[in-house]
Amino acid sequence: MGTSTTAQRRADQMFPVLPAEDIARIRRFGEPRDYAAGEAVFRTGQRGIGLILVLAGRVDISQHDGAGQVVEIAHHGPGEFMGEVSGLTGKPALVDGVAAEPVQALWLSPEQLRRLIVAEADLGERLMRALILRRTSLIESCAAGPLVIAEGDDSGRARIGNFLRRNGFPFRAVTPDEDPALADLLAPYRDHPDSWPLVLLADGRLLRNPAEQALAEALDMVGSDAADRIYDVAVVGAGPAGLSTAVYAASEGLSVVVLDAKGFGGQAGASARIENYFGFPTGITGQALTARGFVQAQKFGAEIAIPACVASLDCEASDGIHRLRTDAGRTWCARTVVIASGARYRRPPLEHLADFEGRGIWYWASPMEVQLCAGQEVVLVGGGNSAGQAAVYLAAHALKVRMMVRGDGLAATMSRYLIDRIEANPAIELMSRTEIVALDGDARGLQTVRWRDRASGAETEAPIRHVFLFIGAEPATEWLASCKLATDRHGFVQCGGDPGYPLATSRPGVFAIGDVRAGSVKRVGGAIGEGATVVAQIHAWLAERAQDAATAEVSA
Numbered sequence: 001m002g003t004s005t006t007a008q009r010r011a012d013q014m015f016p017v018l019p020a021e022d023i024a025r026i027r028r029f030g031e032p033r034d035y036a037a038g039e040a041v042f043r044t045g046q047r048g049i050g051l052i053l054v055l056a057g058r059v060d061i062s063q064h065d066g067a068g069q070v071v072e073i074a075h076h077g078p079g080e081f082m083g084e085v086s087g088l089t090g091k092p093a094l095v096d097g098v099a100a101e102p103v104q105a106l107w108l109s110p111e112q113l114r115r116l117i118v119a120e121a122d123l124g125e126r127l128m129r130a131l132i133l134r135r136t137s138l139i140e141s142c143a144a145g146p147l148v149i150a151e152g153d154d155s156g157r158a159r160i161g162n163f164l165r166r167n168g169f170p171f172r173a174v175t176p177d178e179d180p181a182l183a184d185l186l187a188p189y190r191d192h193p194d195s196w197p198l199v200l201l202a203d204g205r206l207l208r209n210p211a212e213q214a215l216a217e218a219l220d221m222v223g224s225d226a227a228d229r230i231y232d233v234a235v236v237g238a239g240p241a242g243l244s245t246a247v248y249a250a251s252e253g254l255s256v257v258v259l260d261a262k263g264f265g266g267q268a269g270a271s272a273r274i275e276n277y278f279g280f281p282t283g284i285t286g287q288a289l290t291a292r293g294f295v296q297a298q299k300f301g302a303e304i305a306i307p308a309c310v311a312s313l314d315c316e317a318s319d320g321i322h323r324l325r326t327d328a329g330r331t332w333c334a335r336t337v338v339i340a341s342g343a344r345y346r347r348p349p350l351e352h353l354a355d356f357e358g359r360g361i362w363y364w365a366s367p368m369e370v371q372l373c374a375g376q377e378v379v380l381v382g383g384g385n386s387a388g389q390a391a392v393y394l395a396a397h398a399l400k401v402r403m404m405v406r407g408d409g410l411a412a413t414m415s416r417y418l419i420d421r422i423e424a425n426p427a428i429e430l431m432s433r434t435e436i437v438a439l440d441g442d443a444r445g446l447q448t449v450r451w452r453d454r455a456s457g458a459e460t461e462a463p464i465r466h467v468f469l470f471i472g473a474e475p476a477t478e479w480l481a482s483c484k485l486a487t488d489r490h491g492f493v494q495c496g497g498d499p500g501y502p503l504a505t506s507r508p509g510v511f512a513i514g515d516v517r518a519g520s521v522k523r524v525g526g527a528i529g530e531g532a533t534v535v536a537q538i539h540a541w542l543a544e545r546a547q548d549a550a551t552a553e554v555s556a
Contacts, residue, residue, distance in 0.1 A: 272390055
């Protein structure tokens with residue numbers, strides 16, 4: 001028996017038919033719209049669609065790809081509604097909706113949809129569940145989004161697939177010969193390996209081996225900056241700490257923008273399974289946990305821009321407004337800034353390491369990498385909990401996992417339950433006092449790895465194409481150089497100079513939480529707790545500034 005999909009298991013929750021009393025509750029949030037038979041209710045790529053409730057008639061939902069192929073997805077009649085999680089923010093629609101007959105409908109903007117969800121708690125819960133399940137179904141079924149075209153073992157395909165998957169964006173990956181309809185389109189690129197992978201967008205544009213930023217721009221994932229808007233809070237980093245801040249701040253009425261260079265979830269989002277997080281006795285994947293926070297933040301109106309790599313922070317403006325500038329030249333302004341940029345993966349000093357990143361060198365273990373290394377021998381370096389989780393996950397698919405640590409074992413760095421699991425798994429070989437000394441490969445990617453036994457000095461080389469590095473992290477704070485914040489000798493941001501604001505940095509209105517903060521506990525639970533705590537301090541700080549301004553105005 002095959003694995004049932006979300007659409008099969010939970011169809012009644014994905015496509016509920018709302019009774020008259022629910023429709024009456026929605027009416028006060030929406031506005032009536034009429035569509036003639038054959039008229040487009042919305043098209044793929046259209047922005048600003050929140051939710052559309054059918055009152056009479058029928059709307060056909062379909063997906064089309066850049067090659068012109070059309071697939072029917074659903075049909076909505078009276079009492080049914082159109083939309084998925086992109087409706088919370090007005091991001092581009094992923095499918096087409098066409099009136100199959102004259103249609104009467106209620107149209108809700110993203111803002112109206114969010115107000116409905118918050119004001120009508122029980123109805124809002126059902127609507128949110130449906131919106132989330134629909135996006136999940138689109139991801140599972142590959143029924144929307146771009147086509148990523150490359151051979152199955154192409155590392156670029158994994159790179160782009162990982163980026164889209166980490167950001168909850170559906171896509172379909174195909175090989176060059178899998179779809180005959182693509183033959184003519186792909187013919188000019190078959191002898192040009194630098195062009196692969198190709199990404200075919202729904203509007204027919206073809207991107208050749210795009211960088212993540214270029215792909216995001218083409219898919220309109222980031223949206224536009226608003227240099228003339230001043231947010232109450234700008235959060236840099238969409239890991240657990242940053243998302244927690246966004247949820248609590250936005251739910252309490254503060255205007256929030258979250259900026260992240262890669263995708264939501266941070267390092268926690270790459271965890272195969274988190275088993276020691278409170279409230280999840282059977283464990284939860286990092287992606288699932290942080291995806292819930294990502295949607296929850298948007299539910300309350302937080303704006304999230306990904307990828308948006310912050311290059312500098314101006315915290316000395318005379319007007320007291322902080323300005324964040326990205327490497328793409330965009331600017332966001334805010335009264336307060338929360339630094340939640342976390343830590344980036346530490347890289348060992350190996351020649352050619354950068355050449356093979358994304359082509360055999362990986363800093364996480366997700367289904368995309370598992371697909372590439374299934375049935376092969378792999379190396380995993382690291383002895384912390386994240387490394388242990390990854391080793392167990394990879395061992396279920398790889399032929400063998402060589403787990404290398406420089407120390408004598410795992411007891412000092414890993415939870416006991418993970419050590420027991422590793423020791424009991426015959427597919428995992430723990431290699432203590434061992435380090436990688438050389439990498440070699442070619443245009444296809446990593447091909448061989450050489451390592452050294454630190455006790456004997458003996459070196460061994462083997463044909464290994466995939467190495468997973470989990471050797472800790474260093475603070476992602478280089479973008480803060482322009483703000484001259486106080487840091488410890490390792491570069492982590494120091495806080496607590498003001499007893500009233502223990503998470504405040506040395507700069508007024510700038511706070512730091514999570515892994516980037518000196519002295520933090522470096523745990524998911526701690527990061528989420530700090531995200532909630534900092535919001536209370538932001539409220540107090542904004543109130544204090546408002547009081548100071550009022551006093552100054554009276555004195556004048």
